[in-house]
Amino acid sequence: MRRHRYFTPAEVSAHNTAEDLWVSYRGRVCDLTPLMDQYRGDVLLLPIMESAGKDISSWFDPETGDVLRYVDPVTHCLRYFTPRGRFVHVPPAGPRSDWDADFGQPWWTDERYQVGLLSSKTRWIRIINTLTTQETRLEVCSEDTLAQILHRFLDYNSHASSYTWKHEGVTLDMSRTLSENGIHDDDPQLDHLRLDRDLYTPAILLYFNDDLTEA
Numbered sequence: 001m002r003r004h005r006y007f008t009p010a011e012v013s014a015h016n017t018a019e020d021l022w023v024s025y026r027g028r029v030c031d032l033t034p035l036m037d038q039y040r041g042d043v044l045l046l047p048i049m050e051s052a053g054k055d056i057s058s059w060f061d062p063e064t065g066d067v068l069r070y071v072d073p074v075t076h077c078l079r080y081f082t083p084r085g086r087f088v089h090v091p092p093a094g095p096r097s098d099w100d101a102d103f104g105q106p107w108w109t110d111e112r113y114q115v116g117l118l119s120s121k122t123r124w125i126r127i128i129n130t131l132t133t134q135e136t137r138l139e140v141c142s143e144d145t146l147a148q149i150l151h152r153f154l155d156y157n158s159h160a161s162s163y164t165w166k167h168e169g170v171t172l173d174m175s176r177t178l179s180e181n182g183i184h185d186d187d188p189q190l191d192h193l194r195l196d197r198d199l200y201t202p203a204i205l206l207y208f209n210d211d212l213t214e215a
Contacts, residue, residue: 046087126204150174
């Protein structure tokens, strides 16, 4: 079964321009760059642009997944609740001649924009190269397998696949997550004891296999 790709909030926040715009909401990570291109120049893009790279779950009803609504105290009609301003695909409060509802599926329910899921909990790990003694601190998703963590680490070591990954002397199963490999998340206990998480960051040791054909 194909695994979803997970992203950290920091990764989402890096996509914060009109030319490269991501947001997260209700656990999903979406690339809205095509939407920005399609409606370029439209004032209804402003709320989305202002929230580029951020989580906008507060815009939506957690039960229905639709934009939040409220009862207008004057008209007693059900209206969309958009305190940051009406945005693309949200209909106006009343009839308007310039409103075109022929856009198909609203972007917040359109899976074509989804690029992955937002991690429910990120973790910091230390990756230590025993050959060079270089140490790298890396923020990863708790849902990541070791193979996915290796893929993240390629930015720091393009030959990462040529190493055996171990923790406390045990070779790690690259198809499993950190927790599934026995590297548990101690953050709740550390916070309870008021201990510095950085002093107890788990370490993964890399042992060179002397076979660059794997890179």
